[in-house]
Amino acid sequence: MISFEHVTKRYEVAERPAVDDLTIDVPDAMVTILIGPSGSGKSTTMRMVNRLIEPTSGVVRLGGADVRDLDVEDLRRGIGYAIQGVGLFPHWTVHENVGVVPWLLKWPQPKIDARVRDLLDLVGLEPDVYDGKYPDELSGGEAQRVGVARALAADPPVLLMDEPFGAVDPLTRDRLQAEFTKIQQALRKTVVFVTHDIDEALKLGDRIAIMREGRLVQFDKPECVIAYPADDFVSDFVGSERALKRLSLARVAGVASETATNDWAASVPRSATLREALARILETGEREIGVSDESGNIIGSVGLEDVFAHFERPVE
Amino acid sequence: MARRSGVHKVGVAAGAFGLLAACALPFVVLRSSRIDSGVDLWVWQALPPWAVVVLAVPWLVVIALSLRDRRDRVFAAARGLAASAAIVVALGLAGFAASHLLPGAGTFARVSVGGSVWVMAFFGYVVVLSARRELEGAPVLAWSISLAAPVLIIVMLVTGWLDDLGVMVEYENQKERFWEQAAVTLLVAASAIVIAAFIGVGLGLLAYLRRRTDRAIFTAVNIFQTVPGLAMIGLLIGPLAALANAVPELRALGIGGLGWAPLIIALTLYALLPIVRNSFEGLRSVSPAAKDAGRGMGMSRAQLMRRIELPIARPVIFSGIRTSSVQAVGNSILGAFLGGIGLGFFVLQGMSAQSTDLILLGSISIVIMALVVDGVMRLVEHVLTPKGLRSKEANRP
Numbered sequence: 037m038i039s040f041e042h043v044t045k046r047y048e049v050a051e052r053p054a055v056d057d058l059t060i061d062v063p064d065a066m067v068t069i070l071i072g073p074s075g076s077g078k079s080t081t082m083r084m085v086n087r088l089i090e091p092t093s094g095v096v097r098l099g100g101a102d103v104r105d106l107d108v109e110d111l112r113r114g115i116g117y118a119i120q121g122v123g124l125f126p127h128w129t130v131h132e133n134v135g136v137v138p139w140l141l142k143w144p145q146p147k148i149d150a151r152v153r154d155l156l157d158l159v160g161l162e163p164d165v166y167d168g169k170y171p172d173e174l175s176g177g178e179a180q181r182v183g184v185a186r187a188l189a190a191d192p193p194v195l196l197m198d199e200p201f202g203a204v205d206p207l208t209r210d211r212l213q214a215e216f217t218k219i220q221q222a223l224r225k226t227v228v229f230v231t232h233d234i235d236e237a238l239k240l241g242d243r244i245a246i247m248r249e250g251r252l253v254q255f256d257k258p259e260c261v262i263a264y265p266a267d268d269f270v271s272d273f274v275g276s277e278r279a280l281k282r283l284s285l286a287r288v289a290g291v292a293s294e295t296a297t298n299d300w301a302a303s304v305p306r307s308a309t310l311r312e313a314l315a316r317i318l319e320t321g322e323r324e325i326g327v328s329d330e331s332g333n334i335i336g337s338v339g340l341e342d343v344f345a346h347f348e349r350p351v352e
Numbered sequence: 353m354a355r356r357s358g359v360h361k362v363g364v365a366a367g368a369f370g371l372l373a374a375c376a377l378p379f380v381v382l383r384s385s386r387i388d389s390g391v392d393l394w395v396w397q398a399l400p401p402w403a404v405v406v407l408a409v410p411w412l413v414v415i416a417l418s419l420r421d422r423r424d425r426v427f428a429a430a431r432g433l434a435a436s437a438a439i440v441v442a443l444g445l446a447g448f449a450a451s452h453l454l455p456g457a458g459t460f461a462r463v464s465v466g467g468s469v470w471v472m473a474f475f476g477y478v479v480v481l482s483a484r485r486e487l488e489g490a491p492v493l494a495w496s497i498s499l500a501a502p503v504l505i506i507v508m509l510v511t512g513w514l515d516d517l518g519v520m521v522e523y524e525n526q527k528e529r530f531w532e533q534a535a536v537t538l539l540v541a542a543s544a545i546v547i548a549a550f551i552g553v554g555l556g557l558l559a560y561l562r563r564r565t566d567r568a569i570f571t572a573v574n575i576f577q578t579v580p581g582l583a584m585i586g587l588l589i590g591p592l593a594a595l596a597n598a599v600p601e602l603r604a605l606g607i608g609g610l611g612w613a614p615l616i617i618a619l620t621l622y623a624l625l626p627i628v629r630n631s632f633e634g635l636r637s638v639s640p641a642a643k644d645a646g647r648g649m650g651m652s653r654a655q656l657m658r659r660i661e662l663p664i665a666r667p668v669i670f671s672g673i674r675t676s677s678v679q680a681v682g683n684s685i686l687g688a689f690l691g692g693i694g695l696g697f698f699v700l701q702g703m704s705a706q707s708t709d710l711i712l713l714g715s716i717s718i719v720i721m722a723l724v725v726d727g728v729m730r731l732v733e734h735v736l737t738p739k740g741l742r743s744k745e746a747n748r749p
C-alpha cells in the first residue's frame with residue numbers, strides 16, 4: 037500500500053541527506069517498524085507519507101498513486117497520525133480531540149459522538165469518565181491512549197505512529213504495547229511505527245526497517261533481524277542477549293512436543309514465549325516442564341532440548 | 353513575600369509604613385480659599401482623640417495578623433479586609449475632619465486630603481494586592497477582598513460623607529462637566545484600543561506567519577513606546593495641524609493639532625506594543641506538537657489558525673489588550689495638553705487656577721477609571737479563556 041522509490045530528502049542546511057535513496061515496500065495490514073539511532077531519518081521518512089515533508093527526489097506511493105498527485109488535506113485525513121508529543125489540543129475536550137478527523141470529514145455529529153465513545157472503549161478509557169476531560173487533566177499514559185484513539189477515529193487503513201508510547205514509564209508502556217497488539221490483531225491496519233527502542237520493535241513489529249544516517253540498512257522479519265543481522269551496526273543495535281531476544285519471539289506452542297504423562301512439576305501456558313519457558317525451567321530446576329492450554333489442561337511438554345533445537349532450526 | 357519566615361513581611365512592613373505615614377505626614381490641608389497654599393494639619397490637630405484611635409486600629413490589626421506568616425486563606429482574607437478598612441477609615445475620617453473644620457473657616461475655605469491619607473491608601477492597597485495573590489485558588493474570596501474598599505468608598509460618596517472635601521466640592525461645582533469628560537476619556541481610550549487591537553493583532557499575526565518581518569515590526573512598535581508622552585504630543589501637533597489646514601473637510605470633523613485626534617493617535621501608538629507582543633508570543637506559545645498534529649490530520653492553514661492557534665493564544669492576546677487599555681486610560685491625562693480633552697480637562701483647569709483639588713479631581717478619577725477597566729477586563733479575560741487552559745491562567749502576568 038505504501039512504497040518508497042529511491043526517495044531522498046535533503047534539508048537545505050545539512051551536508052548529508054536526512055533520507056538517502058530509500059526504497060522500501062511497506063506490506064499491507066502489518067506493522068512496519070522504522071528504527072535507528074537519533075537523527076537517522078525515521079521521522080523524516082514517515083512524514084513524507086502524509087506530505088508533512090516533501091521528498092527532494094524519488095516517489096512515495098500510497099495505494100499505487102504518487103502522494104503528490106493527491107489533495108494534501110484529503111490525503112492526511114485518510115491517514116491516522118499519532119506522535120510522540122501526543123499533541124492533544126489543550127483547549128478541546130478528549131471528545132473533541134478524538135473526533136477531530138471525523139469533524140474535518142464533516143461526519144454528522146451523532147455519528148461522531150458514537151464513534152468517539154467506541155474508540156475510548158477500544159483504548160481502555162471509560163467514555164463516561166474521560167469524554168469531557170481536558171488534556172491537562174490526563175496522565176501521560178492516558179494522553180497517549182487518547183492520541184492513539186484520535187489517530188484511529190476515521191478508521192483509516194493506514195496509521196503513522198511516531199514514537200507514540202515514548203513519554204511514559206516502562207510499566208505503562210508495556211500495557212500500551214499489549215493493548216496496541218490486541219487492537220492491531222482486530223483491525224489489521226497498515227502501520228508505520230517509529231521507535232528507537234529495539235524491544236518495542238521486536239514486540240510490535242511484523243517487519244523491521246533499520247535505518248542509519250538516512251539509509252536503509254536492513255528490512256526483515258524480527259526473527260531474521262536477530263538471527264542474521266546484516267552487519268555489525270545492526271548486531272550492535274540489536275544489542276547483547278540476542279539469543280534471549282530470539283527466544284522471546286518464539287511461542288511455546290510452536291515447539292512443544294506431544295507427551296504421554298500429565299505429571300509435570302511445573303508448566304507454562306502455550307501462549308508463553310520460549311524465553312518465559314526457559315526462565316521457568318531454570319527456576320524449577322527441571323529439564324522439562326508441561327505446557328497447558330487456556331483452560332489449564334496439560335497438552336504437551338517443553339524442555340531444554342526444544343530450546344536448543346529452536347536455535348538449530350533456520351529462520352525463514 | 354517569603355512565606356517560610358516567621359512574619360508576613362509585606363503585612364508587617366505595609367502596616368508599619370501606614371502607621372508611620374499617619375504620624376509623619378499632614379492628614380488634611382486647610383485653605384482659606386481654593387488657591388490658598390493652606391496650612392497642614394496633622395492627625396491629632398484634625399481629629400478628636402477617639403478618631404485618632406479609630407484610624408490606628410485597622411493598621412494594628414493588619415500588623416497583628418501578620419506577626420505569624422500562616423499560609424491560611426482565612427488569615428490572608430482577614431489581612432486584606434483589615435487593610436481595606438484602613439483605607440476606608442482614613443478617607444472617611446478625612447471627610448469627617450473636613451466637615452468639622454469647614455464651618456469655622458470662612459465661606460471660601462477648602463479642606464484637601466493630605467499626604468498621609470494617600471500614603472495610607474497606597475500601603476493599604478499593597479496589602480490588599482498581596483492578600484489577593486495568596487487567595488488565588490479562591491476567586492470568590494479574592495474578588496470580595498478587592499471589592500470591599502471600592503464598594504465602601506462608593507457608599508461614602510453616595511451618602512455624601514465626603515462632600516466637604518475639596519475634591520468633592522470641585523466635583524459638585526462641575527458635576528455634569530465631570531461625567532461628560534469621563535465619558536470622553538472612556539470613548540477616546542476605547543477608540544484607541546479598538547484601532548490598536550486591529551492593527552496590533554494584525555501585526556502580531558504577520559510577525560508570526562512571516563518570520564522575517566518580526567524584527568522590523570518590533571523595532572517600530574518599540575520606538576513608539578520609548579517616546580515620552582509630551583514629546584509624542586509635540587510630534588503629532590505639527591503634522592496634524594498642517595493636515596487640517598490643507599484639508600478643510602478634516603478640520604470640519606474636528607481633526608487638528610489639538611483635540612481628540614492627536615490624543616487618539618498617541619494612545620493608539622502606545623497601545624500597540626503590548627498587543628503586538630502578546631499576539632506574537634501567544635501564537636508562538638502554541639505547542640509545536642499540537643500544530644504538527646493539526647496539520648498531520650488534515651487541517652488547512654486557515655483551520656489551524658482559526659481552530660487551534662488563535663483560540664489557544666486568545667487569552668494571552670486579550671491580556672495584552674487589557675494591559676494596553678489600562679495604559680490608554682492612564683495616558684489619557686495627556687488630553688490636558690491638547691486643550692483639555694477628557695478628564696485631563698480638570699488637570700488643565702486646575703493648573704491654570706492653581707487649584708490642587710481640581711488637578712486631583714482629574715487625576716484621581718483617571719486612576720480609578722484605570723483600576724475599574726483593569727477589573728472588568730480581567731473578568732472578560734477569564735470568560736474568554738478556554739476551559740482546558742484555565743489552570744495556566746494564574747501564571748499569566
Ligand SMILES: Nc1ncnc2c1ncn2[C@@H]1O[C@H](COP(=O)(O)OP(=O)(O)OP(=O)(O)O)[C@@H](O)[C@H]1O
Nearest residue numbers: 047049050054073074075076077078079080081232
Ligand atoms: N526541518 C529540518 N531542517 C533541517 N534539518 C532537519 C529538519 N528536520 C530534521 N532534520 C535533520 O534530518 C536528520 C533526520 O531527522 P529525523 O527527525 O528524521 O530523525 P529521527 O530518526 O526521527 O530522529 P529521532 O529519533 O531523534 O526522532 C537529522 O540529522 C536532523 O537534524
Ligand SMILES: [Mg+2]
Nearest residue numbers: 078079080198
Ligand atoms: Mg523522530
